[in-house]
Amino acid sequence: MPELQVGSQRWTVAPGVNLLDALRAQGIAIPFSCRAGSCHACMVRCSRGELLDALPEALDGARRAEGWRLSCQCRVVGDVCIEVFDPLRDGLPAQVVELHWPAAGILRLRLKPQSPLRYRAGQHLVLWSDSGVARPYSLASLPDDDPWLEFHIDCHAPGAFCDAARRLREGDSLRLGELRGGALHYDPDWQERPLLLMASGTGLAPLWGILRQALRDRHQGPIHLVHLARSPAEHYLAGELAALALAHADVQVSLVLPADLDVFLAQFRLVSRRTIALLCGQPASVERFARHLYLAGVPRGQTLADVFLSHA
Structure with missing residues (x-):
C-alpha cells in the first residue's frame, strides 16, 4: 500500500x-x-x-x-x-486599497501587491483569505494602465470566501496564489476582426479588461459587448461602458435582462463570419450564448469561453 x-x-x-x-x-x-x-x-x-x-x-x-x-x-x-x-510562505502579500459595492451583492475589489505582478488581461488569480480560504477569480484590471489588481466578486450567495470578502476593509491583507491563463485574451492578430464579448453577471470582469486592452491597442474592427444581468442594478459597469461606447464609434454595448434574452438572441445578427467571440459567466448562460452563436454562423474555433463555477 x-x-x-x-x-x-x-x-x-x-x-x-x-x-x-x-x-x-x-x-x-x-x-x-x-x-x-x-x-x-x-x-x-x-x-x-x-x-x-x-x-x-x-x-x-x-x-x-x-x-x-x-x-x-x-x-x-x-x-x-x-x-x-502555504499562503504565508508561498503566496504574494497584497493590500486592499479600495472596496466598492456597485450593486447589492457585487464587490469591486482592488488590491496592491507587495511586488509587481506580471499578467495579461483575462487571466485568473487565486486569492487567499486570512483564514486560509482560497478561490480563483478573473482579473478585471489592465496591465500597465491600472495601478492595482481588480476583481469583481459575486457575493449574493453565502460561501466561505464570500463571507470573508464581506468583512474586508481598506488596509486589510490578502495573499495571492497561482496566476494562470484563462481561455480569454486579446490577440493582436484580431486587430481588424469584429469582436463579440458576451458576459453574464460578474463574468464581465475579464471582458472589461480585454475590452480596454483592445481599445488601447487601437483595435480596428467593431466591438459589441453584451452583458446579461439579473436586474438593471446589476449592470454594474453600465456607466463606464456607456462612456466607452460614446468615446469609440465602433463600440456597441447591449445590456440585457433574463426576460428579454430570447428576443435579443432571436434578433441578433452577426457583423461577419470572421467574428471572434469571447464568452464568460455561469455555465448555463455561456452554453446558451455559445449555442446561439454556432447557429448564427460563428465557427467553434472562433469562440473562446470561460465558465464561472459556484463555490461553497
Whole structure:
C-alpha cells in the first residue's frame, strides 16, 4: 500500500486513490474549487516520490520542475511526501486599497501587491483569505494602465470566501496564489476582426479588461459587448461602458435582462463570419450564448469561453 507523508503525518492509502480526496479524508485542509485542473486552488508540492498526473500541461514547466502538482488531477501510485501550499510562505502579500459595492451583492475589489505582478488581461488569480480560504477569480484590471489588481466578486450567495470578502476593509491583507491563463485574451492578430464579448453577471470582469486592452491597442474592427444581468442594478459597469461606447464609434454595448434574452438572441445578427467571440459567466448562460452563436454562423474555433463555477 502506498504511503503518504505530509509534515509529521504518515498513513497508507489505496493504490490509485485521488490525492485531493486522500488529503481531505485525513483532515488536511486543502482548498479546492473546480476539480477540473482549471482553478489551481488545490496546488501541492511533491518533494519525494511521484504521482500519476492526469493533466501535466496544466502547470508550466518551471512550476512542475519545483514539484508543484494539482492534487485534484493526481493519483497516488507509490510512496510520496507532500508539502501543502502555504499562503504565508508561498503566496504574494497584497493590500486592499479600495472596496466598492456597485450593486447589492457585487464587490469591486482592488488590491496592491507587495511586488509587481506580471499578467495579461483575462487571466485568473487565486486569492487567499486570512483564514486560509482560497478561490480563483478573473482579473478585471489592465496591465500597465491600472495601478492595482481588480476583481469583481459575486457575493449574493453565502460561501466561505464570500463571507470573508464581506468583512474586508481598506488596509486589510490578502495573499495571492497561482496566476494562470484563462481561455480569454486579446490577440493582436484580431486587430481588424469584429469582436463579440458576451458576459453574464460578474463574468464581465475579464471582458472589461480585454475590452480596454483592445481599445488601447487601437483595435480596428467593431466591438459589441453584451452583458446579461439579473436586474438593471446589476449592470454594474453600465456607466463606464456607456462612456466607452460614446468615446469609440465602433463600440456597441447591449445590456440585457433574463426576460428579454430570447428576443435579443432571436434578433441578433452577426457583423461577419470572421467574428471572434469571447464568452464568460455561469455555465448555463455561456452554453446558451455559445449555442446561439454556432447557429448564427460563428465557427467553434472562433469562440473562446470561460465558465464561472459556484463555490461553497
